[in-house]
Amino acid sequence: MKGTSVTLLRSVAAPRLLALLALMLASALTEGAGIIALVPMLSLLSADAGNIPDWAHPLASHVTLSALLAFFVALVALRAVLQYAVSVLQRRLQLEVVDHWRKTVFSALVRADWRTLSALRNSDHASMVVMGVDRLGYGFANLLLLISGAATLGAIWIAALWLSPVLALVAVGGGLVVLAGFAPLRRRAHLLGKRLGEDYRRVQAVLDDTMRAMRLVKSHGREQAASEEMTRSTSDLRDAQITFEKAAGRARVLLHVGAALLLAVIVALASSRDIAPAVLLPLIALFARSVPLLDSLQQAAQHWVHAVPALKDAEALIETLREAEELSPTGSARLHPASSISVNGVAVRHPGREQAAVEGVTLDLAVDATTVLVGPSGAGKSTLADIFGGLLQPDEGVVEIDGQALSPEGLIGWRASVAYVHQEPVLFHGTVRENLLWAEPEAREDTLEQALRSASAGFVFDLPCGLDTVVGDAGRQLSGGERQRIALARALLRDPALLILDEATSALDSANEAAIGAAIAGMAGTRTILVIAHRGKLAETADTLVHMRDGRIEAIENRS
Ligand SMILES: Nc1ncnc2c1ncn2[C@@H]1O[C@H](COP(=O)(O)OP(=O)(O)OP(=O)(O)O)[C@@H](O)[C@H]1O
Structure with a gap:
């Protein structure tokens, strides 16, 4: 899996990928910082805010509430701008991945020798060049989501560690256990991804065969049979997609229940350890923010492993074609035989x-x-x-x-x-x-x-x-x-x-x-x-x- 993710990340220009990763990291840091800024803000708002950490004292005593609020708004605005830049660049890179693989598969196809090409099935290439590479782009987008989600979650957990190491360790440990519990679902997503590839190829094959044989279809009165064949293949495809969505939905239910339990444990622990409200509230905000993040991480992981078979298929096809790549022609100027x-x-x-x-x-x-x-x-x-x-x-x-x-x-x-x-x-x-x-x-x-x-x-x-x-x-x-x-x-x-x-x-x-x-x-x-x-x-x-x-x-x- 690691090798495939590196292969996919390498399909785009390194400087742009690094720029995207830097933007993602900056966006994650603004998220953590925004929640931490709540600590001095809450202590300024209420005299009952309790004991706040040492680092927050100078802020709470020397900075006014309006200055903190202005800082908070600026941070949110910065995060919004960063997220905009991330989404545009992410989409651009996703399209670059699709273009790169489409070009690579297609040029490997046209460069392969005739003997190899005549033994392959045309609709399989068509399905790879059209739908397969789209799945790769989708897999790449999810891989980026995984990276950005992990960065944001890391920033949030570091902020939580800073506020209360014990509670944060409980939350991090719990979160990791929940994520580890999803391993079987990810394996299933991988198998479903393989099935989806086969179903896509079948739809393409039915389409190609029918279009090529349209005269025959009409003259033999096989229109109904052709429609039924297409209906069968598309409904198999739809079943594969729904099965995947169901698996993803079940994972989401499990995650939410697990996260609610974890939050309950954390609040109970906090009350037994006499944690100040000015710290507890931001902590809860951090943990509450972790839940949708864990959710999207889990979803992204599932979608990513689902797309991995498409990448393996593309690599296998390219390898077959490259092994059969023709030599570069020499003397391609026209010859004029004399005898x-x-x-x-x-x-x-x-x-x-x-x-x-x-x-x-x-x-x-x-x-x-x-x-x-x-x-x-x-x-x-x-x-x-x-x-x-x-x-x-x-x-x-x-x-x-x-x-x-x-x-x-x-x-x-x-x-x-x-x-x-x-x-x-x-x-x-x-x-x-x-x-x-x-x-x-x-x-x-x-x-x-x-x-x-x-x-x-x-x-x-x-x-x-x-x-x-x-x-x-x-x-x-x-x-x-x-x-x-x-x-x-x-x-x-x-x-x-x-x-x-x-x-x-x-x-x-x-x-x-x-x-x-x-x-x-x-x-x-x-x-x-x-x-x-x-x-x-x-x-x-x-x-x-x-x-x-x-x-x-x-x-x-x-x-x-
Ligand atoms: N791509 C291929 N893969 C496997 N076998 C092939 C392939 N192309 C041709 N053959 C086999 O090679 C043999 C010669 O085929 P070829 O097409 O050269 O014959 P032909 O004399 O042109 O036949 P026809 O007059 O029917 O077109 C046949 O047995 C055929 O089945």
Whole structure:
């Protein structure tokens, strides 16, 4: 727990954290001083105030009541200003913690290698980046509350020790016993925190899966089932939150009863020890103030341990991702192969699979020619294309450009020279133009138009707003074939040294397939293209047809 609190405190700038701690301490001291100032004030107010401590005599005899009252008001005002500064700075730091963790998790995500990312569940990351880091911010706020509460309680108890050491020791001892009695509740809060993390992930997973499969949900009439699934997950989440609140509420009841008993013991002790009213009243005020403080300390401790599992989850995810962090690319400037792009003896084994997806494969892609990979499902075509594209580092063998082997870092840099078009094109919510410029932000208007024409996507010019037409979420306001042709235009905009089309037409009708086939045929002899196609028009564009089976090359046919 100590390690996790240090980790969280380190997420913010040290000078600001120290400033906050200093403000908290100053605020706690004003609280103790304000109550102590009551001693001379009470002795000035009443002749029956009894024996006051020696330190209060000069104040009671030389300072007027109005001066003491003015001091008291000034102290309260100072405390109010300090508390204002504490709350603003505390909130600022809490948001800084959230930002820091959100940035850290997100950048670890985008830097991890493709093999690791493809094995993780997207909704788990989304839940961590959105809700998990909010819980961290909340945990941090409670950690600060714990620190400030402990400082104020310390100041109050020191003031009480000064007024009456015996009574104060009884109160401190009692208070510590009460706090120690809450240890089982804190352990429970920790377990509930773990459960809450799982419930958050489930809600996010249901949301993600449903949104992604909305067309399927509608066509299968599964709306009701989807709503029920969401209701079940949110009610589990709500139950976890209520269970936690109940545990916190029970702790509060116990605390109040324990504190009342302690106060009764202290007053009974005070009466038996003949303590002056001018001392007893401030003492009671100090002890009475301790009760809500102990309460908020206990609550903060419970909320803090409740947030600790979120921090552990975040750390575990970051560690997994950092272990899979890609090397920094070298030579990320675009490469221009003159004769060939080859793989030599490459093999890839996916985690948890006994059989290699690709093994002992050696293949040359002739520059400015089209190579088509065919073969049954699971033959290793996409895996081989990902090796050629630099997305997967082979476990064995190398990728070579013009006969020169690329280092692992060089292979990552090579990606800048490659463009992909997948079976399910990814379009972002925005206009056609924004989707194109995403790949090449500096591209000029005529370059955009040329790319659209080369990709058989001239239909864009006939859309109501042309390139400024909004494509909708994931391009849903366009047909599958239109989406695919815009995706092809976006890939061409990069002027890639290698264009990879992975089953780019397998979900399209024959007219759209023919349009994309015509676009590829139009690039014949001018661009290096690697196509994965089961059959049809794209396979006909091949200069070389490569047959794959069980991760190996079965046959190579030269057609040109
Ligand atoms: N991320 C992954 N994790 C584990 N195994 C994987 C992963 N990706 C692919 N595989 C496995 O590797 C093998 C080759 O898969 P790959 O996708 O390369 O085949 P493919 O020929 O492209 O198949 P298809 O034509 O069906 O797309 C398959 O057995 C597949 O199950």
